[in-house]
Amino acid sequence: MTPVLELNSASFAYRGQTAPVVEDISFAVEPGHSLALVGESGAGKTTLLRLLLGLARATSGTVRFDGDELKPRDREQMRRFRRSVQCVFQDPYSSLDPRRRVGSIVSAPLRSLGIDSRSTAGPKVTDALERVGLPADAAERYPHEFSGGQRQRIAIARATVCDPRVLLADEPVSALDVTTRVKVVDLLHELKQKQGLTLVMVSHDLSVVASLCERTAVLERGRIVEQGETGQVLGAPAHPYTRRLVESVPRLPA
Structure with missing residues (x-):
């Protein structure tokens, strides 16, 4: 099966800097x-998401989408x-424009990709909001009228309204x-199961990782030191750095 997203020996360094932020990263997501x-x-981690989104170009190596090298100049x-x-x-407070109604957000x-116009997008917006557990009348309200969890549901509705194949x-x-x-974790799990979403997630919370992700890649100072099935990586870590991450998770006393 051709991976939908793939990094092949990808490195990235900011202009004028010799030390890369990430170096020789390879993984594939089916x-x-x-x-x-x-x-x-x-x-x-966030730099890798920027590479996967096409917001940054790899200094060396390649980013592939459906088997083809991603070329930002190929319209x-x-x-x-x-x-x-x-x-x-990450932040449901800064990621939503407070001046715009939820329906517009x-x-x-749909509008930027030419899928629908403002006048025809209504039914899909309603479906997206209902899918994340918000009423249709939420479309007429502003972000400040919602709690943090509800705002993140709005952000997920925005990200899934055009039925993407991949959610970062x-x-x-x-x-x-x-x-x-x-x-919100339950919601992401439900969307993943019902819509067949491919999910790539950055997280510090290993319990969230364990519940949502089948595979895990562990980064230390811009390099992947361990990757594999999540149960194996978190349950029996092979690399000392991974072991330190797992051991740092707070546990309630017995």
Whole structure:
């Protein structure tokens, strides 16, 4: 099966800097499967998401989409890519424009990709909101009228309204309280199961990783030090750095 997204020996360094942020990264994500990127802050996880989104170009190596090298200057390829790959960002407060109504926010991908106009996007917006557990009348309200968990549901509705094949999620629940976090994780799991979404997720929360992702890649200082089935990586880590990550998870006393 051809991977939907793939990095082949990809490295990235900012202009004027010799030390790469990420170096010699290789992994592949097959359609309908899920991958977690874990590691400490500064390990390069968000940079990898930027490479996968086409927001940054690899200094060396390649990023592939459906087997073809991703070329940001290829307008036709990027049009297909943008319709197929969407992202949910970390902060549900800063990722939604407070000046726009929720319906306008959620319909933005439909309009920007030429799928629907403002006048015809209504039914898909309603479906997307209902799919994430929000009433249709939420479309007429503003982001500040919602809680943090509800805002993240709006962000997920926006990311899934055009029925993408791949969802990239950058710490999608880290800004939420524990109860709301569980609800959003359940929602992502449901969308993954019902829509066959491919999921690539950055997370510090190993319990979220264990519940959502089949495979895990562990990053340390811009390099993958271990990757494989999530149960194996987190249950019997082979690399000392992975073991330290697992051991750092707080546990309730017996």
